Amino acid sequence: MRKKGILLCAFSAMSFGFVPLFTKVVMQEGLDVVAIGFFRFLGLGLFSLGMIRLQKRPFSIEIKRFPAIVADSFFQVVTMLLLSASYLFIPTGNATSLHFMYPVFVFLILYLYYKNHFSGMQWLALVLCAAGIVCFIDFDNMNNWIGMGIAIASGLTYAIYMVILDKQGLAQIDPFVLSFIGCVLETVFLAILGLGMGSFHLSLNASGVLSLVILAGLSVCGTLLLQVGTRYIGSGMASLFCLFEPLTSLICGWMILKDPLRWGSVLGCLLIFGGILLILKPPKRSQMKKIKWIKK
Structure with missing residues (x-):
């Protein structure tokens, strides 16, 4: 299950890594980030509803989970709006790099609030990944x-979004049901804001239409894979494997958009x-009893 969770989170991150490429095309056609977010969540919601109906999945959740779903949806939308707003003040590459420091916040929330314990190897991995993100900054x-x-x-x-997904049991809910409910909340909020x-x-x-459809498809893959992957390995490890996203974006920008490749980015x-x-x-098996992994 651990390997499956790692692969799912890595593929989720790579899906999201293509988002900036197609977002740029759609924004050149005149849509702003609120409209793009609305159509992304709408596409994900419609796909999730279609899968629920097609596979006749039980459409039910525990009432006690609903406040956590509302909170998670709120933090997901706020993350998108904050990141987009930061583009108005600093270069997008720098803004994205600072945003991807969120694994540090995930680890700190888990360690300080939930009292999770991490091995020395996990802390070292976090430090290396954080240093790599810093190298991306101009x-x-x-x-x-x-x-x-x-x-x-x-x-x-975004770190709060991931921790809620893990610690409030949302990752255990059917991913299509969770996505549909979350998308209803998110599209309503963005529709009001956008109007x-x-x-x-x-x-x-x-x-532009094709790019918007692809964006919705990438959101489907990225969101659903992340939800299931987090179920298997927890939010701490999932946040680290999500760093495949900036790597994918960097390679995509270099190979497709012909963006310059800095030595700092290579080191990162x-x-x-x-x-x-x-x-x-x-x-090692002899250490399994001593190490408390992120996912209990």
């Missing part, structure tokens, strides 16, 4: 504290891969 353009604060805040809200802001100007050409990739390799190796 410090010459890091001169706006407001933008930096907003980007870091987006990482904190107030005048976000819905539908003048997309064929390329090596550090992140090094950190991930440390936690890919399972502990």
